[in-house]
Every structure is written in structure tokens, then in C-alpha cells.
Amino acid sequence: MTVNNKNFAPKLSVELLSNYSVYVAFICIFVVFSVVANGFLSIDNFANLIANKVVLLAIVSLGMTIVIASGGIDLSVGVSIDLASMAFIMMIGAGFNAVLAVIVGILVAACVGLTNSLLINKLKIDPFLATLGVLFIGKSVQQLATHGGSPIYLTTGAFSAPFDAITGTSLFGIPTPVWVLVVCIVAVYLALHRGKFGRYVNALGAQAGVAKYSGIRVPLQLTLVFVSCSVLCGIAGILLSSTVRSYVPLAGGAFLLDAIGATFIGTAISKERKPSVFGTILGVLLLAMLRNGLLLVGWNFFWQQVGIGVLVFIVLGLSFGLRKRTE
């Protein structure tokens, strides 16, 4: 890199803008909606936002962050969410112990990740295609298991005890699902940014050949990557079905694009454009705030999608486009 003194000042501000585009967007959205959207700036609204919108997407996005950091992508997060949810609800409905139901739900999700990693490691299929295939199969499995996709409702009082224990309890005034998210954030942060695992994952994402030539067990690391993503999705699936007290087939698919979006928006906070836990959480909050704000000003769901698309363009355009020009 050469420093051209003549253009130093404008270059610096462009660089600042490109490195802090996420924060700038965050502040802008917060300020704009605080002014124009009635009810946006209130503790109730934020508590509701976090409990209902942020927790699930954030947990799924954490999983996606691990996968994207390793240089891959997981299109089957919805399948992990749905299958965990299905197994959990079916077992509760059949009268099994709730703890057992949670464990089985997470194990079922882990199997999805295991399938992905087998396809990637053994058959050498690209993660995009491997997880796409699992996505198709997972959808069919749900439809076959539920007579073409009819939901399972457990809304009667007989089943409410386990759901109440998960969604109705709180600690220090903070609801249990939010605590679950906090635990997930800490765990993924430690693994990805402080642990050996994160080193290997980043090396894989940066240059898989170097990882291999450094004696890293690449297949094992990829298995851990995809299984941990699926497990996180499984946790999200159980929280989801506990909230709605039912299993709705194919409901998890809605998280896929938001999780990818949040992770990539999050990459804009680092100079090297690497996925990070902090960036992803920021991305999730950004998306949730934007959706909420647009809803409050009266935009319907379809226009919200347009808003998110524009946000992605602006944030990533600023950070990547400007960065290119400064190089």
C-alpha cells in the first residue's frame, strides 16, 4: 500500500466510513425510527423485539457465522430447526420427559449437521450443494412425516408445563430464552475467537490448502463446524416450538436468508471482512430493528423485505465498495 499524501485526508474519511458502515447504519436506523416511528423508542418495544425477534435469529446466525468463517455455507439451517422442533413436539405430545425431548431434538438436529459433513468430507461435495441437497430432502421428510405438512398443535393445557418452563420463566427479570442466547453467544465467542477450534476454522476459511499442509485434521474440523451449526439451530427450533406450542412444518426456512444476511453484514465491521460473533449479533440487531421500525411506520411485510435489501446494499456497498477504492 502506498500513501499518497495529496489524497490522504479524503482517503481517511472514506476508510473510516468503510470500516464503520455497520455502526453508522445502526445509529442512523435507531435515530430515524426513534423520531418517525411511534412506540419504537420504548423499553417494552425493545424487550419484545429481543425476546421475539432477536433470540431465534441470533442463535441461528451464530451457527451460520461458524460455517461462513470456515469458508462454507449452510443452506440447511431450516431443516435443523424444523427437525429438532418436530422431534421435540412429537415427544412432548407422546408424553415423554421434557428434558429427554429437548436432548432428542438437539440430537436430531446434530444428525443434519453430521449428514452435511459426511457429504462434504466423504463425497467431496461443495458445502453449498451438499446443504442444498439436505434442504430438499429435509423438506420432504417433514411433509412425509406430517401427512403433507399439517402442523402439530399442543395448545391444550395438558402440555403446557414444559413450554411454560422454557418460555415463561425468567432469571433476574430476564426471560430464559434470552439467557439461552447469552450462553450461546459466550460459547461461540470462546470457541471461535479464543479457542483452537476458531484458529482452525479461520485457517480453513482463509486458505483451505494451507490448513491441510499444516497438518490440521480438516475433515474433523469441518464436521465440528457443521454439527455445531446444526446444534445451535436445534436449540433455536426448540425455543421456537416452545413459544408457539406447536410444530409447523417448514417454518425454519424463514431464518436462512436473514442468518446469511446478518452474518455478512457483520463481516463489514472487521478490516479483513471476516465473520465474527460481535459483527453477527450487530447484524441481527440491525435487521430486527429495521423490520420492527418499518412495521411501526406502517410498511407491510413485503415492503420490509425491500427495506432489508436496501440496507444490505448500503452497508456492504459502503464497506466493500469504498474499501476497494481505497486500495
Place this chain on the structure above:
Amino acid sequence: MNSIAVEMRSVSKVFGPVKALNQASLIIEYGTIHGIVGQNGAGKSTIIKVLAGIYRHDEGSVFVGGKELKSITPKSIEECGVHFIHQDRLLVSTATVAEAIFLRNEPRFGPFINHRKMNAQAAELLKQYFDLDLDPSTLIADLSTAQQKIVQITRSLSQQAKVLVLDEPTAALVTKEVDRLFTVLRRLKEEGIAIVFISHYMSEIENICDTVTVLRNGENVGQVSPKQVGIERIVTMMTNRDTSEMYPKRSIKVGSPVLEVNNLCLKNHYQDVSFNVGAGEIVGIAGLLGSGDKEVLQSLFGLTPPDSGSIAIDGTTHQLNSSVNAVENGIAMIPEDRRAHGVAVSLSIAENISLASVNNISKGGFINRRQEAQSVNALIEELGIKTPSGNMLVSNLSGGNQQKVVVAKWLSCDSRVYLLDEPTVAVDVGSKIEIYGLINRLASEGKAIVFVSSDFEEVAEMCDRILVIYKGEMIGEYKGGEIDAEQLLAAVSGKKITINRSAL
């Protein structure tokens, strides 16, 4: 008609600190086969890429058919009748033979391609030039490398090529195919076409070229006729260089064998390879492209496990079936493709250095950052990596410094055996000398070093022992100082070299 097809006058090209071409000239006449020879980095491919319009020259002028070309693009040079058969740029594998020959020149029927006519013409051209009955609807992917070369040449001829530039055309061919190619080249020469022939194989140059331009360090050191001056003289012209300052001397004290390789075999690559490397010893494996030298190295690193034979480190036999395994047993690899296998340029220096030794600096899965910083900083200082801190990205380092990061990675995990695959590829002369110093230092610390390089001068100068591999077989062993680059070049081509041992 002017008899000079291509003239390049005092052409220079600079890449950063490296002068790839320094006032080099090239004169090629019609109706001749003109060889370009030189060692790796001598500027052969650069001068060709300048002519092909891939690089823009900084100085000098280029004339084709007597006309000066101000700016050259790959398209404009082809329109001047100069066609290139590049070594690595092959054909689209999903196209048919006819499609490849007529790409962008397809016979048309209105807006549509006239496939029947195209196939008929393709078959006719192949028959006419090569006397070859090849179904023009065969897929390129189904052809042998020789057939692909033939299709490429046919394509050029179909466009009325007047000058044909062949870059290492025989690298992947077997003898019979080479003979056929040479027959065709001689016939094309008779028809008045100028042919530029670039090859590492001296016997081929001697066999087919009328004149040879010798390049050394980017400079033109002469244009000679191989039949008059003989191949020995040309090799001398290629390698002659003051080597005393390039290769620092060290006193050799070889310890007990660290690496023992016994009867290693890998079908179609190498057979019955056996050798030992002692502590502090640098053993070179010299061979031509495809001779099996790289494959032996790959097997020693567990990447392509051998079919049979054994590898022992410090007297213990190990089954090396993955790089994980090799690294655990103290084997280190400095790979040829540094950016793909050596360093991850988008990671920091520290992350790269500790990649293979994360276990040593972590406890219970967590990395001890202070310990990491200590060991990384010590290595940065020890090897003289030019960086303000270990947190800098490797992409900011020069090639030589990146190579030091690779070495630091292995020093951090106490590897005993170092496999060096073209360690000085794509670095400038200054960095080369630093890397030689580094290799000597590894040796003096008692590491066992296996050295593979296509630069025979550095092999001859650096190694304590040199093993010659030819078509997958070890055919000779020489002591350091016993053989020079010229003799080594002859030895790897399968010629018997007699060494006057009493003179030493």
C-alpha cells in the same frame, strides 16, 4: 519478402524490484525453428508474454513482419499471424475437437453455426497437417495431452499462422508423440513458417532448433546455432554466473540418519526409491518435470501415500497416510505453491506461524495468547521477518518474508525433517540468498532436509548429496561439489555422467 518474422529490440520489463527482462533482444526468421533457452527466472516466459501482449514491456520495441507494433494485445498479435501454444492454457474441455479448432471462426449458415461443414473442415485440416484420423466430434476432455497440443496447433494453422510460438510443448508428451510433433514442426518450417520453441530439454533443442537465443537473468547472452557450438556451450551460457556470493558455505557435520526411506513405490510415479538423510544434511532430489521428484516429496508428507515401502524417522517406522500424520511425526513441508499451501495471506503472521503448533500454546482448547505472542515474536526476530508486529497480515510481506513465515511455522512445532519444494520459486535474488541462509541454518541446527528444485544450480550448490531421479527411478547419487549444474542437467536427462572422483 522480409525474412525476419519477429524482432524484439532491447526489451525490458520490471516487476517491482525484479528486472525480469533487461535489454533483451530476439530475432526470429521465417522458415526456421528458433529455440529460447534459459534457467528458471531467466526471462523466457516473460519475453514470450510480452510478445503475446499479456505483459506490457517498459522499454524497447517489437517488430512483426517488419512493422513496429506500438501496443500489443493478445487479439492484435494473433491478427498479425503470431500464434501461441501456451504450456498451461489448454482448451475448453467440454468443447469438441471441431469446436476448439474453429472457436470464434465457426463456418456459418446465416446466424447459425454450420456444424456439418465445421466437422468436415476440421477432419480435413487434421488429416492435411498431421495425417491424423480424429473424429472431430470427440470431446477435448477425452483426448490425450499430445492430441490436445495437435488440436491447438491445427487451430493456429487454420487461421494462417505465420509464426508459431510453442511454450514447453513436449512437457507432457511421451517419446513417440514428441517424434510426431517434431515431424510436423519440420514440415511447417519447410512451408516457411517461423517456429519459436521453448524447452527445458536440451536434447530436444539440439535435435530440432536451427538457432537458439540464450537468456540469463533477463539478458540476452547470445544467439547461436546448436549444431555449430554444441549443447555443452549453450548450457554454459545458461548457467554461467558468479555463484560464490549466492551460496554461503557452511561446514558440514552430518549426524545419524533422521529420515530413512526404503523401497518406496507408487505406481506410475516412482519405483523403488531408497535413501537416508542424516541430521544436518541437505539431500537434493533432482529430476525433470514429471520424473517423480515431487511425488516422492508428496508421499513423504503423507499427501499421496506410497503403494509399498517404508518411511522411518529416528529409527521408528511410520505409516504416513495424511499430512496430519506427517506433521505429528516431525515432518515439515515448504510447499511450492506458497499462496495455496504455504501461507494464508489473509491471516496475520502470528496466526500463520502458530497454525501447526496450536496444541503447544493452548490449554483445554483455549489459546494462551501471551505464550503465543512470546513464541511468535521470538521467531520473527530469529528469522528476521521484516514486520512491525506479528499482527500484520501476511499479504503485506514480500515473497521472501512469506517464505520465512512458513519456516517459522515449522520451527514452532519442532519439526525434524524439512521437505523443501522449490523454496525459492518466485522470489527475487536478494530473498533467494536469504532463503539459502535459512536453509543452511536449519541444517546447522541438525534438521534433515530434502531439497527439490528445478533450478539445478541451487541444487548443485546447496546440497550435501544429490540424488538423480529419472522416470521415477533413482539413477545416480553425487556428493555436493562433485557435480555442477551443467552436469546435473545432463544427468537428469538420463545421460551417464562420469565423475572424476580421484580429483577431489
